Amino acid sequence: xxxxxxxxxxxxxxxxxxxxxxxxxxxxxxxxxxxxxxxxxxxxxxxxxxxxxxxxxxxxxxxxxxxxxxxxxxxxxxxxxxxxxxxxxxxxx
Numbered sequence: 001x002x003x004x005x006x007x008x009x010x011x012x013x014x015x016x017x018x019x020x021x022x023x024x025x026x027x028x029x030x031x032x033x034x035x036x037x038x039x040x041x042x043x044x045x046x047x048x049x050x051x052x053x054x055x056x057x058x059x060x061x062x063x064x065x066x067x068x069x070x071x072x073x074x075x076x077x078x079x080x081x082x083x084x085x086x087x088x089x090x091x092x093x
Contacts, residue, residue, distance in 0.1 A: 007062070007065065010058060010061060010062045010065070011062075013058050014055070017051065017055045017058055018055065021048060021051040021055065024047055025044050025048055025051075028043055028044050028047045029041070029043075029044040032044070
């Protein structure tokens with residue numbers, strides 16, 4: 001199945017976001033560890049929370065795109081049904 005460019009970009013961003021969460025959390029934790037363990041943990045949790053929000057936004061974009069594609073398919077089917085119905089109506093008259 002041919003995948004659209006938009007879906008490829010979203011898949012790439014999803015993977016990059018997961019890597020960003022993992023590497024960024026490690027880097028944030030090690031940077032703030034010099035200020036104390038509790039400070040490093042709290043800043044790391046804030047970083048994880050914000051990063052996961054971005055990850056959820058990317059997932060929601062992907063879901064909305066899938067819904068839009070499905071609605072386009074359904075609209076096309078309904079238009080064909082309407083055309084067939086109108087053609088049948090003309091033949092009956």
